[in-house]
Amino acid sequence: MLLDTPVRLGVQIQPQHVQYSDIRDAVFRLEEMGVDILFNWDHFFPLYGDPDGEHFESWTMLAAWAEQTERVEFGALVNCNSYRGADLQADMARTIDHISKKGGDTGRFIFGTGSGWFQRDYDEYGYDFGTAGSRLNALATDLDRVVERWGKLNPAPTRKIPVMIGGKGEQKTLRIVARQADIWHSFVTPDELPHKLGVIENWAGTEGRDLSGLVVSNELKDRDESVADALYDAGTRLFTLGFSGPDWDYSLIERWLTWRDGKNA
Known part of the structure; x- marks a missing residue:
């Protein structure tokens, strides 16, 4: 079922307790070091430390x-989600995909998405928190709409934008993974x-989808x-x-880049 790709290292720059100039510098340095993917997170307030500390929004970043x-x-x-x-998410993703296209290459954006969990974000920004089940149901429906909208936009995305879905719940989340994900991320x-991979494969049978290209991601x-x-094994x-x-402890990044390169040797 799994795509045996080279090992890649993704670094999640936490957009909290720093100035944006610090984040910009970290992005530059991490790309220069050879990191494969850069991530942030989609929240409106810090998740750790001072809950009212400095924080920046995901998509504009x-x-x-x-x-x-x-x-x-x-x-x-x-x-x-x-x-x-x-x-709107589909259009934003398509636009960022095009912004990231340099020269004759395709874009480099990965559409990582989930159903949400941080109630303060919902309460302070005026969104209905609902339940874990209702948010997952919405994610499943909305992902279909995202993919459908990508097929209608002019210009179209520069490539099939990879969809990355996080979570491990077997009744809903992993079925969404089987239905739409190119990358499955978890902390298992x-x-x-x-x-968990067996559950995904069973759901893929139900959904009628070939998951030979699924990339497994972990923390x-x-x-x-x-x-x-x-985890590699x-x-x-x-x-x-x-x-x-x-x-920023860049020695930690160097350590894991060395491990990555050893696996890919």
Whole structure:
């Protein structure tokens, strides 16, 4: 079922407790270091530290990254489906995709998305929080609309924009993964992965979809090389790492780039 791609390293720049100039500098340095993908997150307030500290919005930042960068892929880990209409999300993604196209290449945007969970975002910005089930139902419906809108836009996206979906719930989330995802992201342990992949494969049968191209993604934060090796052996090929400022620890990035390069040697 799994696509055996080279190992890639994605770094999630946490858009909190820093000035935007700090984020811009981090983007430049991480691309120069050879990171494969850059992510932010889609929230309106910090998730850690001072809850009222400095924080920046995801999509406008991603448009800036599209212009700033030359090689690296990028996106949100992950977008919240609840905050913007499905067709608007599709149009924003298509536009950022085109902004990121340099020369004769295709765009580099990854549409990472999820159903949302951080209630303060909803309450303070006036969105209906609903339930976990209602938000997942909306995600499933809206993803169909996103893909449909991509087929109508003029100009069309420069490529089939990869869809990345995060989560591990077996009744709804993994069915959405089986239906729409090119990349599945989770925090599950190596021991859990075979079962979860089996669930995805079963749902793919129900949805009538070939998942031979699915890329499995997982998180490295607070994990060591032994866990990363086990995740790799279980099929993971995209590894993400949360990265916080203002005291960016680039030695950590170097460590994981070295591990990545060893796997790809």
